[in-house]
Structure formats: C-alpha cells, structure tokens
Amino acid sequence: MLRHMMRRLVLFQGQHQQPTFRALRGTKMKTPRHSPGLALSIWTLSSKPRDFSQPNSSWSPEMRKVYDHYNALCATDPENESEKSPWMKLPSYNRSIKYATGGIHLSKLIQAEARLFTRNVKEQGATFEYVVFINKEEKSCVCVFQSGRLLEGAPGHVHGGAIATMIDTVTGTLAGFLSGPIMTANLNIDYRSPMPLGSVVLIHCVLDRIERRKTYITCKVTSADESKLYTEATALFVSISVGHLFGSRS
C-alpha cells in the first residue's frame, strides 16, 4: 500500500509554480491521478502549501512599500497588453519535495519532514521574511529581505551566517531559474558594513556567465533605498542531475 502511494508522488521544486523536476534519474514517474492539491497525502500536513511570498502582518511599512514597487513592475501595462513585463514574482514554499517517487533515501527525507531552512519557523517575522522578483530579460533578480529578531549576530545586527544563507538562497534561486537543477560549489562574501537587525534590504543578483555546467552569479546587498552597501558576493553553481542528491553520480 505504501509503495503504491509512493509511486504516485511527484517531485516539486519549491520556487516554481509548476512542477519542474518531473523525473529522478533512473526512476519512472507517473502523473498523479488527481491534481497535486487534491492528491492523497501520506503525511499529516496540509495538501495546500502556504506561499510565503505573500505579505503578512509582520512586514514593516518599508518592506511593504518595496514589495509593492516590485510587484507593480510584474503587472502587464493595461495600455500595452501584448508586451509582457520581464519581471515576475516567485512563489515560495517551505518544502521542496511534496509528492515524490523514489527509493529509500527519498522516503527517509519525507519521514524526516524536511523543511526549507529559510522557511521553517512558523512565527511570522521572527527570522527570514523575503520575496524574490526575477527579471527574465536581464537574467537578474532582486530579493526584498526583512530580517527578524532571531537572526541576531553582533548585538543589534544580522548574523553573518544568516546573510550568507540569504545570499546562497537568492543567488541559487536565480541560478536554478536559469540553469535548472544546481548546487552551490563556491560562495565568496565580503561583508562591507553591519546590517541592522530588523532592517529591510535588497539582495541584487545578476548572471555573470555560464560555462558548461558552471553558472556564475554576482550579488550586492544594499539598503532599501540602495544608498548603502552592506555585502558583496560571487557564487558558483554547478548543474547536477537530480540523482546527485540521492547518491547517484550519473
């Protein structure tokens, strides 16, 4: 019975509205009989995932203002409907695997009820509040990020590891958007000035270049008005087969 249910699972990538990783290398995939939202769940969690990129009451007026600005850029101009905006807002879920088929490693992951690191605290505003907007034409993205009280490092300021987490997440999101399944191979960070805890910052990322399996992204973190530079980074992502995550190197 369990095996039958497992076969009906489909692998999801959290940052995209549509399932993108349809197949694990070496495993046969079946389309679920029901739509993902209606499919039987083998765990007790809601089958309708929460989109964390929606505004919530923990957001400061500044966070909301910057979000509204980029969200408006995503809208199609009503006077020129044939021209689609290059901007799009990415939805964000707290689990990358929702319905998946696979072997023992994958079922262990499910049993562990894995959650995305940046979205695993229920209390809104306590840790990472962020939304990523991608510009498809420019191969760039901007993330609006509000740090919460549980991310303190130096007194009153954001922990360097939390900043690195956000840089990895946003550069990785852009690299994944452009190149498909990837993993971080290298991340270089220069912390230029301390980031006040609770502040709203922008994480700007742009594609530098793609060489074979390597996608290079550059990143700058600034204040919301872009007058202050907090952090600079470069990141290298290497394209992988999804099987790489489950022990296969093919």
Ligand SMILES: CCCCCCCC/C=C\CCCCCCCC(=O)SCCNC(=O)CCNC(=O)[C@H](O)C(C)(C)COP(=O)(O)OP(=O)(O)OC[C@H]1O[C@@H](n2cnc3c(N)ncnc32)[C@H](O)[C@@H]1OP(=O)(O)O
């Ligand atoms: C399916 C994934 C996506 C899931 C998304 C789910 C949705 C979730 C939603 C939202 C998330 C937002 C996004 C988050 C993103 C964060 C991602 C992470 O943090 S990943 C965790 C940290 N990273 C690791 O644990 C990697 C560990 N390392 C490895 O597995 C391997 O070393 C790997 C894959 C990086 C490369 O191994 P090889 O065997 O496949 O390939 P080789 O041949 O070694 O390298 C290929 C090329 O890359 C260069 N290279 C490799 N590592 C390098 C390095 N450290 N520095 C410079 N070059 C390197 C090599 O020299 C080679 O270059 P030449 O093609 O020959 O020119």
